[in-house]
Amino acid sequence: MGYKLSIINQxxxxxKSTIARAIATCYATAKWDVKIADLDINQSTSFEWLQRRLTNKIEPVVAVEAFGSANQALKQADNYDMFVFDGAPTASRTTQQISLESDLVIIPTGLAVDDLKPSVVLANNLTKEGVDKERICFVFNRATGSDSEYQEACEYLQQTPYFLIDGRIEDKPCYRQAMDLGRSVIETRFKQPRDKAEKVIQNIINRLETLIEGA
Ligand SMILES: Nc1ncnc2c1ncn2[C@@H]1O[C@H](COP(=O)(O)OP(=O)(O)OP(=O)(O)O)[C@@H](O)[C@H]1O
Ligand SMILES: [Mg+2]
Structure with a gap:
């Protein structure tokens, strides 16, 4: 049986799609058989990104498939070493279903209370629906701001029972440009932002490994 990750946030x-693509790229580079399940059929962000990736001949190839429902996607999940659900922008039954099935649920958030508060509410709702709180984590993305703002946001999330992934991915044009070209944020040409994004993604992987070892 393979591992499953859900990236969600209403x-x-x-x-969501940014983190999903970066994690999938990381595992694909390590030669895992990985697939992104794009559950947002209205936008198909990850699926279209794959088309750009293929057009620009970027290695490794990362498999992406669009699915209309969680059930459809879940049927395929165990055919892969790692199945990454790229969630749709609604707190739907689909979100609940994939979260319940996942080894790790990742909620990307920015630094503002406007972002933090609904992220915590989402996590609380998931635990009420039966998701193990240990399996839920927050990751900062588009988190540009002063150190004190970052610190305050960390403190806000540290008061919750959920794990906070160390580090932050800031909002940078080089990340956007990378994704426009079919790359992920860990494949930007610029070393410093690439290293920073890589560290965050590695911390997500470390969290998953800790949970698997403890299971
Ligand atoms: N760290 C970043 N720096 C710069 N641009 C970013 C960053 N993260 C995401 N973006 C850009 O912001 C937009 C939204 O990102 P993304 O598609 O990953 O969000 P999402 O949560 O999947 O959105 P949706 O809810 O619409 O599916 C995209 O245009 C993406 O390129
Ligand atoms: Mg998306």
């Missing part, structure tokens, strides 16, 4: 533009 807030549009928080970085």
């Amino acid at each position: 807030k549009g533009g928080s970085g």
Whole structure:
């Protein structure tokens, strides 16, 4: 049986597809058989990104498939070493279904209370629906701001029972440009932002490994 990750947040533009593509790229580079399940059939962000990736001949190839429902996607999940659900921008039954099935649920959020608060509410709702709180984590994306703003946002999330992934991915044109070309944020040409994004993604992987080892 393979591992499953869900990247969710009812807030549009928080970085679900961004984090999904970066994690999938990381595992594909390590030669895992990985697939992104794009559950947002209205936008198909990850699926279209794959088309750009193929057009620009970027290695490794990352498999992406669009699915109309969680059930359809879940049927395929165990055919892969790693199955990454790129969630749709609604807190739907689909979100609940994939979260319940996942080894790790990742909620990308920005630094503002406007982003933090609904992210925590989402996590609380998932635990009420039966998702193990240990399996839920927050990751900062598009988190540009002063150190004190970052610190305050960390403190806000540290008061919750959920894990906070160390580090932050800031909002940078080089990340956007990378994704426009079919790359992920860990494949931007610029070393410093690439290293920063890589660290965050590695911390997500470390969290998953800790949970698997403890299971
Ligand atoms: N760290 C970042 N720096 C710069 N641009 C970013 C960053 N993260 C995401 N973006 C850009 O912001 C937009 C939204 O990101 P993304 O598609 O990952 O969010 P999403 O949560 O999947 O959105 P949706 O809810 O619409 O599916 C995209 O145009 C993406 O290129
Ligand atoms: Mg998306």
